[in-house]
Amino acid sequence: MAVTVEQGVVEGRATRWAKVVDQTKCIGCHACTTACKSEHQVPLGVTRTYVKYVDKGHFPQARRHFQVTRCNQCADPPCVAACPTAAMHQRPDGIVDFDKSICIGCKACIASCPYDAIFINPEDHSAEKCNFCAHRIDVGLEPSCVVVCPTQALVIGDMNDPLSLVSEIIHREAVSVRRPEKETHPKLFYKGADQVTLDPLGARLPDGGLFMWAEQGNVSHQVPSGHPGPHNSSAAAVLSYDIPHRAPWDFRVSLYTFTKSVAAGAYLMPLLLAVLGILPWYSAEWGWGAAVPSMAGLVLTGIILIWDLDHPERFWMVLLKPQPRSWLVRGGFIITGYGGVLAAHLAASFVGRADLTPMLAWVGGPLALMTAVYTAFLFAQAKARDLWQSPLLPAHLAVQALMAGGAVMLVQRPDPDLLGPVSWFFGLSVVLHLALAVGEVAVGHPTAHAALAARNMTRGRFAGFFWSGMVLAVAAFFLSGSYPVPAALAGLMGLLAYEHAYVQAGQSVPLA
Numbered sequence: 001m002a003v004t005v006e007q008g009v010v011e012g013r014a015t016r017w018a019k020v021v022d023q024t025k026c027i028g029c030h031a032c033t034t035a036c037k038s039e040h041q042v043p044l045g046v047t048r049t050y051v052k053y054v055d056k057g058h059f060p061q062a063r064r065h066f067q068v069t070r071c072n073q074c075a076d077p078p079c080v081a082a083c084p085t086a087a088m089h090q091r092p093d094g095i096v097d098f099d100k101s102i103c104i105g106c107k108a109c110i111a112s113c114p115y116d117a118i119f120i121n122p123e124d125h126s127a128e129k130c131n132f133c134a135h136r137i138d139v140g141l142e143p144s145c146v147v148v149c150p151t152q153a154l155v156i157g158d159m160n161d162p163l164s165l166v167s168e169i170i171h172r173e174a175v176s177v178r179r180p181e182k183e184t185h186p187k188l189f190y191k192g193a194d195q196v197t198l199d200p201l202g203a204r205l206p207d208g209g210l211f212m213w214a215e216q217g218n219v220s221h222q223v224p225s226g227h228p229g230p231h232n233s234s235a236a237a238v239l240s241y242d243i244p245h246r247a248p249w250d251f252r253v254s255l256y257t258f259t260k261s262v263a264a265g266a267y268l269m270p271l272l273l274a275v276l277g278i279l280p281w282y283s284a285e286w287g288w289g290a291a292v293p294s295m296a297g298l299v300l301t302g303i304i305l306i307w308d309l310d311h312p313e314r315f316w317m318v319l320l321k322p323q324p325r326s327w328l329v330r331g332g333f334i335i336t337g338y339g340g341v342l343a344a345h346l347a348a349s350f351v352g353r354a355d356l357t358p359m360l361a362w363v364g365g366p367l368a369l370m371t372a373v374y375t376a377f378l379f380a381q382a383k384a385r386d387l388w389q390s391p392l393l394p395a396h397l398a399v400q401a402l403m404a405g406g407a408v409m410l411v412q413r414p415d416p417d418l419l420g421p422v423s424w425f426f427g428l429s430v431v432l433h434l435a436l437a438v439g440e441v442a443v444g445h446p447t448a449h450a451a452l453a454a455r456n457m458t459r460g461r462f463a464g465f466f467w468s469g470m471v472l473a474v475a476a477f478f479l480s481g482s483y484p485v486p487a488a489l490a491g492l493m494g495l496l497a498y499e500h501a502y503v504q505a506g507q508s509v510p511l512a
Contacts, residue, residue: 015093016075016159016187017132020169021068024192025153028053028066032145032154039133039144045219045244046119048130049145052512053212053241054196054203064240067197068154069512071096071117071130072178072186078383079109079118084328085317087127094187097134100126104317105310107248108328111382114182116200116245116512125310132156159187181447182383196237200225200510201448203237212241219244225510247507252308254500256301257375258404261397261495263297264372265405266290267342269425271365272402274358278421281358285414287349293408294368295342298335327378334374338367372401379506386450387457387506396436400495403429407488407495410480419484427480430473430491437470437498449509457505466505469498 028051036048049070056063077096079088087103090096103126110118110127118129133143141147146154157166166189169175175189178198196202205224225242270290273279279286306315319336322329341364348356376397379388390396406426414422441458445451457466472494479487 014160017073017094017137017156018159018166018170018187018189019073019132020155020157020166020175020189020191021193022153022155022191023066023068023194023197025151026051026066026068027151027153028064029150031148031150032068035144035148036130039136042128043121043123045122046128047243048128050243051241052197052239054194054237055240056194056196056203056235056237058236065194065197067190067193069115069117070188071132072115072184072188073130073132075185075187076183078112078114078182078184078381081325082108082112082328082381084108084323084326084332085314085321086323091134093137095132095134095137096129097131098127098129100124100128102314102317102321103127103311104314105312106308106328107310108326108378108381110248111507112384114179114184114384114511115186116384116510119246120310184383196235200512201452202235203239206238206240211239214241219246221247221250223247223508223510225512242512245510245512247504249308249503249507251500251504252304254503255496256304256308257397257499257503258496259297259300259304260371260375261297261401261404261499262408262492263294263301263338264368265401265403266293266297266408267364267368267405268372269402269405269409269422271361271368272425273418273421274361279418282354283415285409285412285418287345287354287357289409289412289414291342291345291349293412295339295346298339298342298371301335302339327374327381331371331374331378334367334370338364338371341367368401369398373397382506384511385453385506386445386447386509387453387502389450390440392436392439396433396440399429399432399436400499403433403491404495407476407491410484410488413485423480423484423487426487426491427477430477430480433495433498434470434473434477437473440502452509453505456508457501460505461508462501462505465497465501469494469496469501472497 030051033047033050040048042048052067052069054065056065073096077090080090084106085102085104087099088109105120105125118127121128136143142156146156155165157164159167161167169191170189173191175191176193176198177186177189223245225239225245267290270279270286274281274286306312309315318329318332341360345357345360373394376393382388406422406429409422410426441454445454456462472490476487476491476494479490
């Protein structure tokens, strides 16, 4: 059958490639894994495809279930929307492919994938995953995993061809997809798969830290496989083999959210006071006092963002080769615009034209607010992380920015007439931050993933950071009236601790 990939048609008909994994035929031999590694020269320690094992039942009534795990070739791929440079892209025939030459290593695609199918290649530092062996498809060959499967458990075909075996199976037989609630419309279908394998929280971890042939792994920033708490199945199910999984964003993203709050809040808080008539427009607190710490925080934010890239030398592509649906791109333009306003504010203050700064505030205020809150939309694009899908997050980030801005003003020791109002607004922002933080964890969560992430934040691996942040915020509130500088420092440290707990707990739930 002739394939014209450029137009995505087969004999004049639009093509939609799909794959069916018949788990009733899979014997767990790992031939697909080794063939994929050989075909694509995948390094040790990472895989494009692998077979997960789950043992279900009690001896002698026990059975081993397999799940061939890989990219789901989504019809609506979140990784494509999140990628800032279109390195992850969808071909006309539906295959989600990648271009390593323009990958900046931001890991947004990994954070967005609900199936944990993408990884950073440790040799070339670019994002990689199963791409349906697109180079073989283009010349009329089947993917290497399909060719080597000894039981024909893997089948590919055109979903739009009613005569293809894939089309016949998915339209006439009972098949399942992983995490349909994410609305990615996967084109990887499982026939005869058990829920204890499809649900990443359906089986418990084995005892002793051991899998069948290996330890559970000790990789950096590891996400544990299976469910460390009560699992989502009544079956006696234990995960018997899996690969190590990594959280994409480490402490640098936690730090970036903090420095960005400082950069936005140091401008927003004096602006708020000036608008209310409490702070004179031509005062030092509005001139140098707003622009200098804001610019310092913004510069630090930019440095951290570039530091977090696996290809930092390509950071310029975010602005010069943008994929506009990505909130990394939108945030990059927002930060750049905000930096331009701050530079103009500094220049006006330096040349003695403070009369220009109120006019700049008409642009700087909205940009500062967008700088504070755009991360909520960036996190929302990370569809894999249920804890971050909160409609309150934009408001919470705005409050955190005001809290950081109030702390910066208190550290600067403003005019005695301003000390009372600044302390009052700082205390109010602390109260709102505490209320929103408590609301995020105390109110019921819509999914098991979100509930487990919240538990990891308050009672698990990141509880120390979370409760330290809460205690320091309470201390900041009570100190704000009498001891402004200690209150400000406590507030800033508490905010940083909370940000780290929130960002890391959101990535701590197994996805595969």
